[in-house]
Amino acid sequence: MDYIQGGLKFLMALFMFIILIRIFMKMGNYSCEKLGLEKFFLYLWKKIRGK
Numbered sequence: 408m409d410y411i412q413g414g415l416k417f418l419m420a421l422f423m424f425i426i427l428i429r430i431f432m433k434m435g436n437y438s439c440e441k442l443g444l445e446k447f448f449l450y451l452w453k454k455i456r457g458k
Contacts, residue, residue: 439445 439448
C-alpha cells in the first residue's frame with residue numbers, strides 16, 4: 408500500500424510540475440507577443456547561429 412501512495416504522490420508532483428511549466432510558458436508567450444520580443448530573440452538567435 409505504501410508503494411501505491413508513493414507512486415500517486417510522485418504522479419501528483421509530476422502533474423503539478425507540468426501544469427506550472429505550461430502556465431509559465433503561456434505567460435511568457437503572451438508577454439513576448441505583446442511586447443514584440445519574439446523578433447528580438449529571433450534576431451539574436453540568427454546572429455549567434457550565423458557565427
